[in-house]
Amino acid sequence: GAWLGGGGISLTDASRQQIADNVAAGLAPLSAGDTVTVIADFPVIAEGTLDGPGGYATLYVPAGTEVTSTYITDATGAPLDARPARASTGSGVSKGWGPKGQQTFDISPNGWSPSDTAQCQAAGFSIADCNAGLAYIYGDTGIFYSTRSDTQLFANGSDIATLENGYLVNPTNGSPWPSVGGMGTARVHNKWDAVQINAFGSGGTIDPNGFSTQEETTITGGRGATPFRAGSPVAGPESGSDWDRYGTTGPWNRISYPGSCEANDPLLAGPDGPATGDGSVFPETLDPGVNSFEVCTETTSGFNLNTSSATTLPSDTNAVRYAFGGIAQGETYFAVMEVKITDIENVGYFNAEGHGG
Numbered sequence: 001g002a003w004l005g006g007g008g009i010s011l012t013d014a015s016r017q018q019i020a021d022n023v024a025a026g027l028a029p030l031s032a033g034d035t036v037t038v039i040a041d042f043p044v045i046a047e048g049t050l051d052g053p054g055g056y057a058t059l060y061v062p063a064g065t066e067v068t069s070t071y072i073t074d075a076t077g078a079p080l081d082a083r084p085a086r087a088s089t090g091s092g093v094s095k096g097w098g099p100k101g102q103q104t105f106d107i108s109p110n111g112w113s114p115s116d117t118a119q120c121q122a123a124g125f126s127i128a129d130c131n132a133g134l135a136y137i138y139g140d141t142g143i144f145y146s147t148r149s150d151t152q153l154f155a156n157g158s159d160i161a162t163l164e165n166g167y168l169v170n171p172t173n174g175s176p177w178p179s180v181g182g183m184g185t186a187r188v189h190n191k192w193d194a195v196q197i198n199a200f201g202s203g204g205t206i207d208p209n210g211f212s213t214q215e216e217t218t219i220t221g222g223r224g225a226t227p228f229r230a231g232s233p234v235a236g237p238e239s240g241s242d243w244d245r246y247g248t249t250g251p252w253n254r255i256s257y258p259g260s261c262e263a264n265d266p267l268l269a270g271p272d273g274p275a276t277g278d279g280s281v282f283p284e285t286l287d288p289g290v291n292s293f294e295v296c297t298e299t300t301s302g303f304n305l306n307t308s309s310a311t312t313l314p315s316d317t318n319a320v321r322y323a324f325g326g327i328a329q330g331e332t333y334f335a336v337m338e339v340k341i342t343d344i345e346n347v348g349y350f351n352a353e354g355h356g357g
Contacts, residue, residue, distance in 0.1 A: 001173060002052030002087075002327050004042040004354030005180045009059075012037045012077055012336070030341055035068060037338040039077050042354040045179045046329040051087035054138035055327035055356045056233045057335055059320045060153040060161070060189070063348030065339035066312040069305060070143055070255065070320055073334045081259030084296040085138040087326030093138060095265075095293035096275040097131040100224035104129050110214040112199075112227050114247035120228055123273045123282035131225040131275040132241065137232055139263025139295040140239040141323040145303070148251035150191040151319040153351055161351040163187065167194035168207035172222030176355065189353060190319065192244070192251060196233070199245040200226045215245070228274040232263070233355070234323045238301050240264045240272070252321055254302030255313075261296035261325070312340060327356060 011019075015037045019029045030036065042057045061067055071079040086092040097103065105112045107128045114120075120130035156165040163180070166187035171177075177186035185207060188194050195215045198206050203222030220226055232241035235250025240263025244250035254260065264272050270283060272295070277287025305311055313320075324333045333354075341347060 001049060001175070001356070002044055002046040002055070002329065003176045003356030004055045004057055004327065004333060005045045006042045007040060007057065007352035007354050009038050009040045009350045009352050012039055030344065032341050032344045035338050035340050037336060038350050039073065039334055039336045040352045041332055041334050043332040044327045044329055045176065047175050047179070051089045051091045051326060051328040052356050053085045053087070053093040053326050054233070055324040055333055055354070057322045057324070057333065057352060057354040059335060059337050060351040061317050061319065062339065062350055064341060064343035064346040066315055066342055067145070067305070067317060067320060067337060068309060068312050068340050069338045071306065071336045072143065072322060072324065073336045075332070075334060077334070077336050082142040082257055082261065082323070083259060083325035084261050084294045085135065085141060085325050086294045087328040088331070089328050091326065092292040092294045093134045094279050094290050095133050095135045095295065096277045096279045096281060096287065097225040098134045098278060099290050102129060102275070103131055103220060103224045105227055106217065106219040110217045112219045112247065114227065114229070114243065119271065119273050119282075123276065125274055127227070130228045132228045132231055133275045133281045133295070134225055135293045135295045136241050136263045136272065136281075137226055139261055140232055140234050140241060141296075141325040142257045142260030142302070143255040144234045144236060144252035144321045144323065145255060145313050145317050146251040146253065146319045146321070147314050147316045148192070150195070151251055153189055153318065154191060155189055159349045161189040161353060167191065167209045169194050169197045169202070170205050170207060171197055171201045172203045189351065195245050200231050225275060234321055238262070238299070240295065240297070254299070256300050256302040256304050257306070258300070260299050260302070262299045263295050264297040265295045266297045
């Protein structure tokens with residue numbers, strides 16, 4: 001697989017110069033109303049393959065600030081368009097349930113209980129065997145934000161996320177954690193990610209974090225396809241894969257951004273349904289077998305942030321997530337965020353983390 005490491009954050013040259021100029025003029029380095037811009041880097045780490053269908057990164061919004069703009073960029077900070085979930089090597093992922101076959105899910109009282117079963121029933125499946133197509137899990141790309149409390153940074157009371165704090169998780173693929181310097185049990189720094197990993201990415205021990213029994217239950221065994229409409233790291237109202245572990249709409253709202261993909265096949269008539277084979281989804285009747293596919297309907301929907309310096313994300317935004325699309329060995333991905341200081345006495349720290357698939 002391939003995933004993103006890093007999460008190194010630094011002020012841009014322009015912000016450094018602004019602070020230096022303020023000090024030289026006898027002013028406070030920063031004041032309420034000033035803006036600060038950071039750039040974060042996320043290098044690709046690969047093991048066993050040269051690429052992967054999805055690279056994701058999160059920048060947590062510091063206390064005392066509001067986000068005024070954010071971009072996917074190159075190393076110089078120049079904006080780049082978002083891309084589909086196909087790596088630069090040309091590799092994608094199966095449109096259907098893929099090489100691991102059709103999965104059966106835990107539908108016990110603490111298991112999978114989606115809020116709507118109509119599409120599964122129309123395709124002839126029960127909720128226990130109604131699988132998402134793999135390409136749909138990774139197909140939503142672009143930039144997203146959340147105001148929901150379960151995406152708030154958690155670092156065991158600290159303001160700074162480290163490899164020693166955060167929620168405990170035990171993903172089936174344990175390779176990413178030591179690759180970034182982690183030791184012992186892996187950590188993530190918001191509850192939503194921890195709950196999704198427990199449900200969709202863990203097959204064995206689930207460490208207790210004080211969540212509900214439902215939130216500390218695996219429903220997939222940690223490998224292969226997730227339930228239909230679920231499993232995306234950017235599940236939300238403008239995503240093709242819109243549900244999270246709770247079987248309801250996830251917290252990630254789109255920011256309007258060029259090149260963004262919604263996980264829908266533009267050539268498929270009618271709504272895209274559940275997987276019906278290794279490389280097909282309902283209502284397709286022919287399964288081509290394991291294939292390499294991208295489901296991308298380009299979209300400009302979402303919060304219109306980057307067109308005016310007077311516009312900010314909602315004041316209760318706590319995290320911004322970047323879905324970079326397909327990633328490959330040797331690449332590094334960058335994100336830039338500008339924030340306006342609203343409370344100079346209580347400005348927090350920038351924190352970032354990367355992951356992938």
